[in-house]
Amino acid sequence: MVEILHAFREDHERALTESIQGLLSRHLPEERAAQADRERLFLRDVWKTLGENGMLGLGMPEEHGGSGGGVAESTIVTRELARILPSMAVDYVLCGMVGRTIIDSGQHTNLIEGLASGERIYSYALSEPGGGSDLLSLRTQATLEQGMWRVNGQKLWISLANESDLIFTLVRTDEPESGRSRASGLTLLIIPKNQPGVETNKVNLSIMRAAGTCEVFFTDALAPADSVVGERGRGLHALRGTLDVERVLSAAISLGIGHGALDLVLRYVNERDAFGGPIGRFQAVQHPLAESAAELTAASLLVEYAARLIDRGLPASQESAMAKLVAAECVNRLVDRAARAMGAMGIAEESPMQRYLRDARLQLFSPVNNDLVRGIVAQSLGMPRSY
Numbered sequence: 221m222v223e224i225l226h227a228f229r230e231d232h233e234r235a236l237t238e239s240i241q242g243l244l245s246r247h248l249p250e251e252r253a254a255q256a257d258r259e260r261l262f263l264r265d266v267w268k269t270l271g272e273n274g275m276l277g278l279g280m281p282e283e284h285g286g287s288g289g290g291v292a293e294s295t296i297v298t299r300e301l302a303r304i305l306p307s308m309a310v311d312y313v314l315c316g317m318v319g320r321t322i323i324d325s326g327q328h329t330n331l332i333e334g335l336a337s338g339e340r341i342y343s344y345a346l347s348e349p350g351g352g353s354d355l356l357s358l359r360t361q362a363t364l365e366q367g368m369w370r371v372n373g374q375k376l377w378i379s380l381a382n383e384s385d386l387i388f389t390l391v392r393t394d395e396p397e398s399g400r401s402r403a404s405g406l407t408l409l410i411i412p413k414n415q416p417g418v419e420t421n422k423v424n425l426s427i428m429r430a431a432g433t434c435e436v437f438f439t440d441a442l443a444p445a446d447s448v449v450g451e452r453g454r455g456l457h458a459l460r461g462t463l464d465v466e467r468v469l470s471a472a473i474s475l476g477i478g479h480g481a482l483d484l485v486l487r488y489v490n491e492r493d494a495f496g497g498p499i500g501r502f503q504a505v506q507h508p509l510a511e512s513a514a515e516l517t518a519a520s521l522l523v524e525y526a527a528r529l530i531d532r533g534l535p536a537s538q539e540s541a542m543a544k545l546v547a548a549e550c551v552n553r554l555v556d557r558a559a560r561a562m563g564a565m566g567i568a569e570e571s572p573m574q575r576y577l578r579d580a581r582l583q584l585f586s587p588v589n590n591d592l593v594r595g596i597v598a599q600s601l602g603m604p605r606s607y
């Protein structure tokens with residue numbers, strides 16, 4: 221299916237789309253994507269290529285070593301990556317979030333150049349074994365001793381922690397002030413990965429297998445006193461400015477998986493014969509796919525709308541949450557219908573459909589679970605806060 225908004229794209233957006241599609245067809249053909257998924261590999265060479273071609277620096281100002289552009293441009297690259305290898309799109313979004321957090325804080329901007337070029341990798345450690353949605357209950361602690369932060373605790377499901385140079389970690393440095401939310405006292409710290417106090421181990425997931433998801437242990441890990449991002453005790457505040465972007469880019473991952481799966485199934489149902497003709501002639505095959513194509517189109521428009529609101533500096537929290545929700549639910553319906561239409565081939569190792577089917581699952585609960593997103597949208601509509 222042709223990209224829905226192609227006719228409305230500006231020239232530089234079309235050029236970007238062609239450029240990322242060209243790069244991926246040369247450096248990430250299906251065989252490599254399948255191998256990365258099967259063997260749970262993070263493809264560092266592809267990552268470097270993305271960096272050399274300015275893709276990793278999108279959304280970060282050129283004066284700091286980024287490539288400029290806004291959320292609309294990042295959405296294009298995220299979607300195209302997810303169409304081929306959704307795991308890499310997850311890493312792309314998370315590394316981009318670290319960059320945006322740095323830029324928002326106006327501190328540590330010297331770290332952008334290495335991130336944008338792909339030379340250095342920074343991971344983003346918020347989730348813990350005790351929970352991901354209820355971030356404020358996190359238990360990792362840091363104390364300031366003789367000019368260094370000493371960090372103890374555990375993080376879980378952290379993308380690329382094994383590969384990273386620095387781990388941007390949300391920790392508790394102070395007890396919440398009385399009468400204030402549990403958010404007060406949380407601090408975002410930049411912790412160097414390569415030191416005896418930090419241990420990272422890969423976690424073997426059945427979805428997003430090439431994303432390099434890890435558990436991280438901090439045992440008297442050290443970070444310099446000035447490694448705070450934003451202000452001490454206001455770590456959540458440092459992240460808050462990027463949450464809408466994260467939701468829109470997460471929705472772009474859903475769109476990429478949806479486009480990949482739809483293209484694949486449309487080819488299949490027109491080629492596969494049963495009972496004397498292509499299976500695509502059966503209404504039972506046509507209707508679910510037609511409905512999913514319509515839903516994907518609607519979701520694409522919402523994602524684009526939210527991205528453009530953010531790029532224009534307009535309030536976009538409600539629209540970003542809606543885009544995340546709608547795209548995630550839509551792609552899960554789509555991959556289910558597409559895999560059904562392909563019968564056994566929908567789950568065969570040799571077909572990317574089984575990868576889309578598995579990877580779409582992440583979109584339901586990460587980076588924020590859809591039930592919580594429903595609560596956020598409900599609150600934006602004037603209903604009481606539920607979480």
Ligand SMILES: Cc1cc2nc3c(=O)[nH]c(=O)nc-3n(C[C@H](O)[C@H](O)[C@H](O)COP(=O)(O)OP(=O)(O)OC[C@H]3O[C@@H](n4cnc5c(N)ncnc54)[C@H](O)[C@@H]3O)c2cc1C
Pocket residue numbers: 310314343344345346347350351352353354376377378379380425427428431433582584585586587588589590591592595606607
């Ligand atoms: C491949 C992958 C990569 C990841 N990368 C990172 C990363 O780089 N950094 C990082 O910090 N984290 C990362 N995560 C973690 C991810 O952000 C969490 O999985 C996510 O936030 C959900 O947390 P949880 O899994 O602990 O689910 P829980 O918080 O335990 O929630 C489980 C379920 O409970 C229900 N629920 C919870 N809260 C509410 C509520 N308020 N209202 C209604 N229902 C609710 C929902 O149905 C939800 O799905 C990654 C996860 C995966 C799988």
